[in-house]
Amino acid sequence: MQHRGSVAQVHEELVHLVRQLVTGDRVDAAAPSFALHSVLSYIERNPGCRATQIADAFGVHRSTVSRQIKTCVDSGWVKAEIGPVRNGHPLTLTDAGARMLERADRSRQAEVADRVRSWPSEDVDTFAQLLRRFSATEPISDTDTSGGDPNA
Secondary structure (H helix, E strand, O other): OOOHHHHHHHHHHHHHHHHHHHHOOOOOOOOOOHHHHHHHHHHHHOOOEOHHHHHHHHOOOHHHHHHHHHHHHHOOOEEEOOOOHHHOOOEEEOHHHHHHHHHHHHHHHHHHHHHOOOOOHHHHHHHHHHHHHHHHOOOOOOOOOOOOOOOO
16 A cells, blocks of 8 residues: 555544544534534535435434524524425524534634644645645445535
């Protein structure tokens, strides 16, 4: 395998980063968790989507998404529109949800800015380009890895 040692290091760092994102402390205790932030972002990009679409995009069970959506609805961030229950209710952000998402985006971007504050601008630009390249590269695999939305 090409890049064997480096690939292991990249994998280890990605696992560590995901753990930090999912379980890490929130700077703003009123801000949504990473999972809720992801759901709000998806609904913002796909107004009228349904829980099943989010579950498919995130590659998780619908019950997981349903709990997250319930939290978002109970918090006043998401409105479940009238629609056939069989298909799930169309979801949209409320004004409060849009404000919360904007505040959460600013907070998370500020956290990234703090982490790269001492980096030269060229390194930050290169890092962003490499992350985009990594995200855009389709894995070559014999197994089906569908269900993952790169924007989720």
